[in-house]
Amino acid sequence: MPRKKKEKVEEFKVPEITEEKKTFGQRAKKAGKIILGVLLVLAGVFGIIWYWPEFLQVLKGVIGVIVVIIGLIVIALGWLD
Secondary structure, three states: OOOOOOOOOOOOOOOOOOOOOOOHHHHHHHHHHHHHHHHHHHHHHHHHHHOHHHHHHHHHHHHHHHHHHHHHHHHHHHHHO
């Protein structure tokens, strides 16, 4: 029985990823967003501490809605699985 000719297999070349240089404006924009995010987190924590009794009342009122949403997510995950 004749042998089949071996096909040449091309070597896989890993594409080189060149890192893009970010301009000063892009870096400043990113830093500004990070600083704004930190300030908003601090403001949120301060707001929760300042309005603690009211926050607890709202949280008690929203627990039912949160449980319904979590239930819908679990049903969706089970349905799509």
